[in-house]
Amino acid sequence: MSLKARITEDMKTAMKAKEATRLATVRLLLAAIKQKEVDERVELDDTAVAAVIEKLVKQRKDSVSQYQAAARQDLADAEQAEITILAAYLPEKMSSEETAAAVAAAVAETGASGPADMGKLMAVLKPRLAGKADMAEVSKLVKAALAG
Incomplete structure (x- = not known):
């Protein structure tokens, strides 16, 4: 199963389980993937999908540091939860x-x-x-x- 198909299945599972945070994050990820496909007029393979996920994780990490600097731990925690959900789709990191x-x-x-x-x-x-x-x-x- 391709990474994109797995993400789509996870969205359906999150919908059925009424997991709001996971559903919102997965929908955001699918929207980013779709946007990249439309912009480049191509079907993304697993490597390109992983690059999109990495970009979203990097954005979230930047947001976490900014929220912590502004003493907004509630928002930092929400971004951290999204990072955890997104990171599950990335391949195992090298040591x-x-x-x-x-x-x-x-x-x-x-x-x-x-x-x-x-x-x-x-x-x-x-x-x-x-x-x-x-x-x-x-x-x-x-x-x-x-x-x-």
Whole structure:
């Protein structure tokens, strides 16, 4: 079953179970997926759907930090609940060690030697690690690998 089909089934289940928060979050996710499909005139595959989910999770994390800074814990908790629901659809994250090993393998594979090669290295790593690793962490590891 594709990720999009699973999300649609979960929406139906949430409707039947009258889970308001889950239903609202899943509907929001389906709307974001549909919007991306309409904008690009394509049917999204699981990788593209995961990218949409990651974008929504990132937005929620930014909102949580802003709400906490404004002392609005009630709103921060609501966003955190949405993050939990959305994260369930993402693939299992790689450990820091696995991410570091993937970066080291890509450095060896591409022959990257200095900071000028960062773009080339990230172009190789992004399709491999998208959805599986935090790309900000990957970027830090690449910078460290190319600096030393």
